[in-house]
Amino acid sequence: MFSQSPYVCRMEWGRRGAREAAERGDIIIIVDILSFSSTVVSALHFGAVIYPYPPYGNGKQYAKEVNAEYILGRAEAAKAGKPTLSPVSFNEEHSKKRYVLSSLNGAFCxxxxxxxxxxFIGSLLNAVAVASAANQLRLKTKANITVIPCGEQWSNGVEEEDTLRPAMEDYLxxxxxxxxxxxxxxxxAEVCMGAFLQAEPKLDALIWDSGSSRELRERGFAADVEHCSRLNVYQSVPILKDNHFVLYNGKL
Structure with a gap:
């Protein structure tokens, strides 16, 4: 079976990679730049409480069960003046409010x-902070670390096709x-890191022109792309506890 077992730091793609890493007992960092990870990091920066939920369940019913508000789609929520999967929709007004957030990739993973x-939830916005948290926790637990770029999903896949589309922004x-x-x-992991180091001088330009970015920009969400492309602007490190994200304080 495919394995990176001799190494402390690993890189695996998507849902299967997330499941395998969890079964191994690794420290996991989920990366979905456009936009789940960036949204969670931004929301917790402003004090919001986020419950992740997969896209195929009854998210609205789950929101009732956890006494939270279900986050609507970008366009619908924007019309109602509510926070969305768009990270720039969160601000100080959402502090201590509870939300259920679904997404096809990051929330599902x-x-x-x-x-x-x-x-942990990692993004470009908190890259150094989430890595520092994982480094500290590894010293305590002796567990390995797997970073999971979630990727995107091809639409209209046919039988026997793999629907995972590796996404450049998640890889970076x-x-x-x-x-x-x-x-x-x-x-x-070395090759993935090397791709980032090579791309870093023009990181925002590369992400701006990526396929995922073009899709968002064509839908009117260019501000999301600009926000999610920023490197190390937040110290927020979300960790999953009791089915929702809290800020990591050095303890499990």
């Missing part, structure tokens, strides 16, 4: 890996975090 001993976000992680890195 989080749900699959929710039994991990430690699951994972590489940024890996560049700050301590410990021997697998070849997969």
């Amino acid at each position: 989080t749900w699959i890996a929710s039994k991990a001993q430690a699951l 976000g994972a590489g940024a975090i890996l560049s700050y992680l301590e410990g021997e890195k697998s070849p997969e």
Whole structure:
């Protein structure tokens, strides 16, 4: 079976990678730049409480069960003046308010890996902060670290096709975090980190022109792309506890 087991720091793609890492007992960092990870990091920066939920369940019913508000789609929520999957929709007004956030990639990967001993949310916005938290926790637990770029999903897939579309922005976000992680890195992690280091001088321009970015910009969400492309602007490190994200305080 495919394995990066000799190494402390690993890189795995998507839902399957998240499940495998959780089953191994690794410290997991979920990376979905446009936009789940960036939204969670931004929301917690402003004090909001986020419950992740997969896209195929009854999110509205789950929101009632946890006494939270279900986050609507970008366009619908924007018309109502409510926070959305768009990270720039969160501000100080949302402090201490509870929200259920679904997404096809980041929330789904989080749900699959929710039994991990430690699951962090990483983005370009908090790359150095989340890596520092994972480094500290690894020293305490001796667990390995797996960074999970979530990728996107191809639409209209046909039978026997893999629907995962590796996303450049998630790969670069994972590489940024890996560049700050301590410990021997697998070849997969080394190459991912190298991609980030090569791209760093023009990071925002590359993400701006990526396929995922073009899709968002065509829908009128250019501000999301600009926000999510910023490197190390937040110290917020979300960790999953009791099915919602809290700010990591050095303890499990």
